Amino acid sequence: MSNLQEQINAARDYIQARTKIKPEIALVLGSGLGGLVDEIEIDAEFPYNEIPNFHVSTVHGHAGKLVLGKLFGREVVVMQGRLHYYEGHPMTAVIFPTRVMHALGAETFVVTNAAGGLNPEFRPGDVMLISDHINMMGTNALIGPNEESIGPRFPDMTHTYTPELQQLALRVAEQEQVALQQGVYVAWSGPTFETPAERRFLRIIGGDAVGMSTVPEVTAARHAGMRILGFSAITNVATGAADQPPDDHLEVLEVALVAGKKLVRLLRAILQA
Numbered sequence: 001m002s003n004l005q006e007q008i009n010a011a012r013d014y015i016q017a018r019t020k021i022k023p024e025i026a027l028v029l030g031s032g033l034g035g036l037v038d039e040i041e042i043d044a045e046f047p048y049n050e051i052p053n054f055h056v057s058t059v060h061g062h063a064g065k066l067v068l069g070k071l072f073g074r075e076v077v078v079m080q081g082r083l084h085y086y087e088g089h090p091m092t093a094v095i096f097p098t099r100v101m102h103a104l105g106a107e108t109f110v111v112t113n114a115a116g117g118l119n120p121e122f123r124p125g126d127v128m129l130i131s132d133h134i135n136m137m138g139t140n141a142l143i144g145p146n147e148e149s150i151g152p153r154f155p156d157m158t159h160t161y162t163p164e165l166q167q168l169a170l171r172v173a174e175q176e177q178v179a180l181q182q183g184v185y186v187a188w189s190g191p192t193f194e195t196p197a198e199r200r201f202l203r204i205i206g207g208d209a210v211g212m213s214t215v216p217e218v219t220a221a222r223h224a225g226m227r228i229l230g231f232s233a234i235t236n237v238a239t240g241a242a243d244q245p246p247d248d249h250l251e252v253l254e255v256a257l258v259a260g261k262k263l264v265r266l267l268r269a270i271l272q273a
C-alpha cells in the first residue's frame with residue numbers, strides 16, 4: 001500500500017473508531033458559513049490537530065474541525081473551515097481532508113465558499129450555483145505521483161459539477177424562492193485580492209466569481225469519482241470597474257453571514273430532496 005493510502009487510512013480509522021456515523025455526504029463550509037453546524041445533530045467532532053496526518057488551518061474566521069452527525073436527516077461529514085493553498089500548505093495537505101471524507105464513505109461532495117462577484121449583475125449577499133470552474137492558482141492539486149487506488153492519472157473534468165445536482169439545486173431554489181445566480185468560479189491563489197486589471201481579465205476569460213479555494217478540493221473529489229455540488233456566497237463587488245471599492249476580509253466575513261442564511265435554507269431543502 002502506498003504511503004499516501006496509509007496516511008488516509010490512519011485518519012479514516014481514527015475517526016471511524018469514534019463515531020457510528022457513516023457519512024453519505026461530505027460538506028465543506030467556507031468563510032463565514034460555519035453557522036450551518038448549528039443545524040447538525042452532532043455525533044462526534046475532531047479539531048484538525050487531533051486527526052492523524054491533518055494539517056491545521058490558520059486563517060481568522062476558519063475554525064478548523066471535522067464534524068460528523070445528522071443534517072436534515074442525512075448522515076454527513078462536515079469540514080468547518082478548510083485549508084488554503086495561500087497558507088503555505090502543500091496541495092497534498094489541502095486536499096487530504098477531501099480524500100479522508102471520501103474514504104469515510106461519502107460519495108457526494110458539497111462545497112461552499114466566499115467569493116467576489118466578477119459578474120456585474122451580482123450583488124453582495126447573492127448565492128451562486130457553481131456550473132464550472134477555471135483554475136488560475138498556477139498549480140494543480142493532483143501534480144505528483146498518481147494514487148491509482150483513488151482515481152486515474154488524467155481525470156476527465158467535463159461534467160465536474162454534477163448536472164443532476166445542479167438541476168436539483170435550481171428546482172429547490174425556485175420552490176424555496178431563494179434567488180440563485182449561476183456561473184463559473186475562478187480559483188485565485190491569493191493571499192492578495194486581485195488588482196482591478198486582474199479582475200477585468202478574469203471576467204473576459206469567462207469568470208463570474210473569484211475566490212481562493214474550492215478548486216483543489218473539487219479536483220480531488222472529481223479524481224475520486226464523487227458527485228459534486230458547489231455554491232459561492234458573493235461577498236463583494238469584484239468587477240475591477242472604475243468604481244471598484246477596496247477589499248476588506250472582515251467585510252467578506254460579514255456579508256458571508258447574510259448569504260449563509262440563504263444557503264442554509266437551500267441546503268436543507270436539497271438534503272431533504
Ligand code: HPA
Pocket residue numbers: 114115116117188193194210211212235236237238247252
Ligand atoms: N477575491 C478572492 N477571494 C475572495 C474574494 C475576492 O474578491 N471575496 C471573497 N473571497
